[in-house]
Amino acid sequence: MAQRTKERSGTLMKESWNMVVTYVTAALLVFVLTFHLLLHSPLAGKAFEDTLSFGYATGNLVYYQVIFGVLLFTAVIHGFNGLRVMAVEWLHPTRLAWLLNVLVIALMAFFIAVGTVTLIVVG
Amino acid sequence: MKRDQRFRAGLLSSLNPASYNVERWSYTIHRITGVIMVGYLMAHIFETFQLGGGSAAWANTMGALHSLGPLEMIGLWIVAGSALYHGGNGIRLVLNEAFGILMGKPILPVYPYSPTSLGRNQKIAVWAITAVVLALWVWAGVYLLAGLGVI
Numbered sequence: 001m002a003q004r005t006k007e008r009s010g011t012l013m014k015e016s017w018n019m020v021v022t023y024v025t026a027a028l029l030v031f032v033l034t035f036h037l038l039l040h041s042p043l044a045g046k047a048f049e050d051t052l053s054f055g056y057a058t059g060n061l062v063y064y065q066v067i068f069g070v071l072l073f074t075a076v077i078h079g080f081n082g083l084r085v086m087a088v089e090w091l092h093p094t095r096l097a098w099l100l101n102v103l104v105i106a107l108m109a110f111f112i113a114v115g116t117v118t119l120i121v122v123g
Numbered sequence: 124m125k126r127d128q129r130f131r132a133g134l135l136s137s138l139n140p141a142s143y144n145v146e147r148w149s150y151t152i153h154r155i156t157g158v159i160m161v162g163y164l165m166a167h168i169f170e171t172f173q174l175g176g177g178s179a180a181w182a183n184t185m186g187a188l189h190s191l192g193p194l195e196m197i198g199l200w201i202v203a204g205s206a207l208y209h210g211g212n213g214i215r216l217v218l219n220e221a222f223g224i225l226m227g228k229p230i231l232p233v234y235p236y237s238p239t240s241l242g243r244n245q246k247i248a249v250w251a252i253t254a255v256v257l258a259l260w261v262w263a264g265v266y267l268l269a270g271l272g273v274i
Contacts, residue, residue: 023221026213031187041266048267052185054178061174072168086154087201090137115168121175 018081025078032071035064061122072115081109145249146241153212156205163202196267203263204256211252219245 007056024089039046039060050056061068088091093100140151166213188195218224219240226250227239 005152019220023217026217030210030214033210037203037206054174054181057171057181058174061171075164079157079164082157083161111165111168112154114172117177118168118172 003042020083022078022081024084027075028070029078030085032067032074035067036071039064058122061119063101064123065119069116073112073120076108076111076115079113080104125134128165138270142240145246146238149215149249152208156209159205160209163205163230200260200264200267203267204260207259207263208252208257211256212249215248215252236251 040048044051046056081104084100087100088097091100136152137153139169140148170184170188173180191198215225219226225242225244227242227245
């Protein structure tokens with residue numbers, strides 16, 4: 001009985017923490033993504049084409065490295081976790097749920113690694 | 124086998140909000156815009172990775188993107204609209220689901236059933252977000268397309 005209760009609460013906790021991660025990353029994304037978009041908006045004082053120049057892009061990555069780091073992590077975690085939730089709801093994987101989780105975590109790690117290398121090399 | 128068919132029907136019907144209420148439309152659009160943004164995110168990370176290769180590599184990347192012509196800016200406009208809607212609706216969802224703000228009080232299920240989650244405040248929030256997002260999306264479109272002489 002105790003074991004069953006433990007299993008149930010464990011499962012619930014996992015989903016609860018999953019939603020906390022979703023909400024926290026969503027809240028952070030609202031700020032950091034807005035900041036990123038503003039850097040390419042008329043408020044930046046440049047034409048859009050000019051905001052795509054090498055100097056402007058690298059300058060932003062160097063100057064706002066921490067903000068872009070937060071953006072990278074939150075966007076990748078929020079985005080791929082969202083895809084995972086959709087896959088779970090649509091496909092209802094039971095025996096292969098672990099494979100889906102491994103695949104999503106591997107994709108997250110890969111894209112975070114690529115983005116982090118960019119931030120380090122450019123910075 | 125029967126189970127699989129049932130799930131397949133669920134997949135298709137979940138993408139069809141027709142004849143459902145406005146909350147279902149926002150749910151469907153939220154998911155579609157989310158998928159669009161994850162697709163763009165993956166491409167954008169690879170695109171930004173080219174900055175590490177120096178100005179020549181970046182110029183090649185930009186040249187390849189510019190060769191798409193107006194499609195490049197139209198694509199960015201779609202991504203901008205996706206980000207605006209997903210962000211605006213996402214704020215509503217966080218207030219709703221995480222803090223219970225805008226939600227109606229629970230009532231007994233008496234026929235004809237009406238979802239208390241879709242009360243007056245929720246409807247106002249959904250339509251207000253849609254109006255603001257559309258206004259910002261038009262503004263983004265003018266900025267992206269007119270700035271490059273596309274329109």
